[in-house]
Amino acid sequence: MRKWMAATLAALPVVAQAAEEPRTATPAEQASFFDWYNATHTATGLLRPQFSVTSTGKGKRTVSATVDGPAQRLVLPLCRQPRAVFDYDPRAPKERRWSERTPAQTLVWFHPQQQCGAQPDTPVRLLQPLPEMDTLLLLQQHPTILANARLLMAGNTSCSPSRSRGYRLTGLDRGKDGLPVLVFENDIAGAARVTVKRSRNELLPWAVACEGPGSGRK
Template sequence: MAAPPAPVTDKEQAAFFDFYSASHATGGLLRPQFAVTSVKGRRHVSATVDGPAQRAVLPLCRQAREAFDYDAKARRWSAAAPKQLVWVHHGSRCDAQPETPIELLAPLPDMEMLVLIQQHPTLLNNARLLMAGNTSCAPARSRGYRLRALDRARDGLPVLVFENDIGEEARIAVRKSRNELVAWSAVCTAGGR
């Protein structure tokens, strides 16, 4: 079993703060989250910086997340594509981000996002029947899944992106039937992202 990669170094952190402050007006205390992983046997260092959480449609919250990667050979940081995160808050404010916020992969109206998030457990349970009839989904249909992202399919239907405990992904397209949402199709992939 391989040893875990070494944690982020003081020099890598200092280089990040220099890089970030050169292109951003930090104004306040910057609290990046650093992560060190092993990618194909090589140590990979990344950082994320979350913007302020904003209330969308009650009780929906939205937040921008910037991601950065460190090139160890060049000893410099670069920006990756920014992300949008959403979640439903249970208090009166959006300042407490959940442990696993939902990534927004395609633009969706706020009300549609809110309804999808609120109904995702029911939609997942209904989709398990669809998963049973799909050869790529059938082996993992009974596993536990968490909602990882919201997306839009090519045909325009909203998609709930779930991930199970072994990194497999299930994409459940949702359609409106009269006044309720129904799971319309399921596509599964091994290894998720």
């Protein structure tokens, strides 16, 4: 059992984010998560969490673990996958050192086959509930919507400096006005939110808002 656990921990992917030097979740922190998760959740398959460590300055660090559930494809060619993120508190009692963030996350991607395959390299987070058809159309048409949105960016002081940068879709959201929003991250970690409005059978960018580097990841 110990050999299996050591091999499993050694194979786990670890994402490190630090300003000075790479940092990793320690074997004790990883083992702590396995113990807590197995005690509080029903096992549904091989547990392969992804650990993330972030330096917060002055020698402090935060540790989190991400667990993706099984992907499901419903009627439309659209896959949904639940994602849970857990945070580590080393000062809490042993049985309460890990806690789950709320609300839970959902990843979506276009998939024409009957069964969902492996998760794509850049799955999109569904930040607010959207109708299945709207979700599918937004995923399929987001390159065209982004190209048209660059015209709006030119007239927006917060967006114009980065309008020519490369962007990738990271999330689907809903604005306060109820309209769907495409969330993009550019190649310098800035963010752009493109509000979308339907005109007959076409999805058009209605408004844009941009933020500087560091705002695109949460």
